[in-house]
Amino acid sequence: MRYIGKSYPIHDAGSKAAGRAVYAGDMELKGMLHMALLFSTIPHGIVKHLVCSKALALPGVVDVIHCFNTTEKEYNQYQTQFGQDLVHTARIFNSHVRYVGDRIAGVIAETEAIARKAVSLIEVEYEEMAYSLDMFDTLTGKIDGIHETGAVFEGGEHVTGTKPEGEGLVEIHTATDLSRINHICMETHACVADYDRYGDELTVYSPNQTVYGIRTILGDIFEMDYNRIRVIKTTMGGSFGGKQEWVLEPVVAAAALRTGRPVKLVFNRNETMVSTYSRAPMHFDADFVFSEDGTLKGVDCDLLLDAGAYLGNSLNYARTVAHKLFRGYKYPYCRFHSRVALTNTIIGGAFRGWTSPEATIMFEHNMNMAARKLKMDPVDLRIKNVMHPGDEDPLIDTPIGNFKAEEALRQGREHFEWDKRKEEVRTFNQENTRYKRGLGVALGAHVNSFYPSKTDYARVDMRLSETGSVHCNITLHDHGCGTVTAFQMIAAEELGLPLNKVAVGEGDTRYTPLDVGCFSSRTTFVQGRATVECARKFKARLADHASKLAGIPAEDMVVEEETVHSVSRPEICYTWSQIADQSQQVLKQEVFVSYEYIPDSNPGVAGAHYAMVEVDTYTGMTKILDYLAVHDIGQAINREICVAQTQGAVVMGSGAALSEHVITRANGRPCGSLKDYHVINSFEAPTVRVEFIEDGETEGPYGAKSIGEVCHTPVTAAVVGAVNDALDSDMNSIPLSPDVITGYLRERMER
Structure with missing residues (x-):
């Protein structure tokens, strides 16, 4: 392909580097x-x-x-x-x-x-x-009058299958606590x-x-x-x-x-x-049931979510966790119940992954504890239970498509040298008392649209200018991650134009089409597919206009590069600029098309992440020594941007695992300074290797699936798993900060 899969800078990189980009605060x-x-x-x-x-x-x-x-x-x-x-x-x-x-x-x-x-x-x-700073405190009725609608809300219960019973079952009981993060x-x-x-x-x-x-x-x-x-x-x-x-x-x-x-x-x-708002604190109580050979038989999970002072998206957020429990693993029984409690704290709201990372932290911790109890390799246990291509998500009765979770796990295991490193880590830990090393693995999975649970659609308009360039009118919301450039690449690939001859704008309710927004990892998969289909329709319209100008059948016209010519009479050839001009002057028409796309699938997307850490047992400080992320991406559009998104996600997820936590003082005052809220610095950030599995077998543009949220989904779970492996611990109260780690080690010594 001419553009797809290659690497290009984001469209406004130069203006940002030069300080000429205009943000809302600059207006x-x-x-x-x-x-x-x-x-x-x-x-x-x-x-x-x-x-x-x-x-x-x-x-x-x-x-x-x-x-x-x-x-x-x-x-x-x-x-x-x-x-x-x-x-x-x-x-x-x-x-x-x-x-x-x-x-x-x-x-x-x-x-x-x-x-x-x-x-x-x-x-x-x-x-x-009276006020409550803790969701369990709210359950006592302390702030029932915070709103007329109350302080505690039922998220509901999802049940699939029959609860496993009988002999030979291995049960895992865990509690998971996730802190508020910004x-x-x-x-x-x-x-x-x-x-x-x-x-x-x-x-x-x-x-x-x-x-x-x-x-x-x-x-x-x-x-x-x-x-x-x-x-x-x-x-x-x-x-x-x-x-x-x-x-x-x-x-x-x-x-x-x-x-x-x-x-x-x-x-x-x-x-x-x-x-503004933050990622909400969560408390999970989970029971996992396995057979003795490691087959996952059932999951029983209760969630309590701290919504903060206003309900916002919290009911939807809590309920969505249930849907994320079936994106990676296959098992016959699940009961998931959620509640939401208000507190007098920062409002909870949307965060990258929309509960996929939170669900994954809980789920992967249980997988690690099960592997330990069953005396199985953690990678083997995951491979035994992952979903495979063609499997169906039981909550939405939708196939997950060509889901490559097993391939990602196997490829990561080989390239991370998991088996070799297990022995090296064991030897290192035997020879060292202060520093301990550990390995972690986590599987993360996510979605590619709202389908079928919510309305989803996209419309794209394309019009030809007199110079032969194309304006692609679509409601994009580039976060700074290169969305506009990716859509220039998608459109230019299908149209056969140079990138600089395709103009792509962003959302403006006066001029761009109605759209549901940039979330649920739908932009590339849904809007990108709409762009490809619109470009195909546009080329057909070009051929139609050329046929009318030449007086020959449209079937005889071929669109190639920046020309339209006759197959039977090669001397009849128009540039796109000529078609634009003569369409206006002769046909009294503009070369314009519009295409509406409604997705009818929601394939799964997976990432297998591997981490190696070193923990200083004297200080509780954790260093990430190596990291590998393997992603089932279908087809990378802008390759280096996809790599960079993944590397950035690892830094973000590592911060959530090791340090990030909004501290709220006893008087209700939260910390509002980066001095008191530690994000991973550049010198602390690990070297992150990124690999993609590309088969192009989805309904997305050129087979592309999402990357922006799923690359964040397994990170915290992988790092936490590595810390627990290093210390032979079972901590899952996030973040595992130095204070948490030293406190745990001190308590363990006193038992």
Whole structure:
């Protein structure tokens, strides 16, 4: 292939390196105002009085909007589609504050500095209420009045098959605790909104994952017709799920509607960490049942999820865990029950993988404990139980396609030299007392679309310019990972054009097609397939126009490179530029096509990750010595970008395994600084080898499947497994920080 599978820089790499890329926080519009917010300083209570007179008197302050002068309409920041069935408890500003960081008011001023100074002048009087910082504390009824809808929600129960009983069964009982972690994108949250009073049009600029989702929530909150709201996706400096839900957009829109001028709000790092949302803490209680030969017979699992102060996506998030339990392994029985508890802490929300990493941490830990009890090699146990091509996901009754989990495990085992390293690690640990080494393996699996559980579709438009180039109109949301470039490659490959003759834009509700958004790893698989089919239709339209111009049958016309010529009469040949010109002048038509694609499959995608670590038993510090990630990707589109995504995911997942944890103090104040929240630094990051299994046998473009989320899915589980192997331990309270490790070792010595 000409482009597919090769490597190209992302479309705006040069402008980013030169500092010329324009992010939402860089935007300047005529007459722009700036905004800063006042947040609650208590975890739970009622705002009794709010005195804004000093703030309003400060020169440069235009207005103060707050919980007593803005709409009290409730919404759910997770809303992504019209008419979604969600629990609405959030408001733009709250007089009933439910966590430290809850929004109370916003100052609108001529500069950001003035706005921030004015915020400090606002006086707040609270009536404090009982609060809960722990989901188990919530279960006692301590904060039942946090919302009218209550504090504890049933996620429901999923049951498939018959519970295994009888002799010869081996049972594994584990508890898994996952901490709250942040997305830590390079770009903090930012948004610009502008309201044209004369045209009654609201325009919102933000880095986001679905422009149409924002349009629906703003229209519903402010009771505006959707066609009066325009949402434009801006250059994004990372998301990882952190910009899938709508935090700033309603706030800034309210300010723009109030003032009739453009308003910009940019969160600093502290505000982004505390007052947006995070990955929710989870507690799993699991029972796994195996036969004596290692065959997995059943899984019984209860989940309690900490939603934070507002429900958001948490019910959906908890329920989704059930669906992730059947993406990698095949077994006849499963019972999964979930509950969600609110606490007076940071809101839980979307995170890269949408429960796949969390489910994998729990599942793979049980596989490791089972391998230890059964005296089986951990890789052998996994190979014995993985799903295979053609197997069906029992929860959605959908085949998982050409799923290459076993091949990934076997290839990883060989290339990581697993068997050889087991002996080397055993010898090293016998010869060393302070430092211990261990090996970990984890299988991660994920999806490629919403099908069949939710609505999914994509539309692509293509039009020919007079110079013979093609504009591909599609609603993309590039997170900074190269989506635009990948779609240039897909379109150019099918059209037979140079990359620079294909233009691809991003989401804009005024001009780009309706789309459900960039999540569930659907972009390449669904929208990419739509792009291929649209390009094929486009070439057929070119041949049709050329045949009309030449007066010969379309079947006789062939599209090759940048020309269309007759098979029977080679002298009849048109360049694409000529067809564009003569279509307008002679046929009175534009060369334009539109294609709509509805997926009817959701193949599984798998990654087998292998890790070797070294643990300092004196300090609890863990070093990742080597890492291999083998992925069933179908077909890499932009190869080096896929490799880089995987390497970045390993750094992210390693941080979750070893250090990342949002600390919430006893007074409800969470840490909002990278000084207190340690992410893996460059010198700590392991060397990550990445290998792809490519067969091209899926419905995706050129056989491509997803990589962006599945490459994160097994990481934490692999690293945790390696630490437990090194220490012969059974820890699964994440992260395994130095304090956790030394505490465990100290307790073990005292037993």
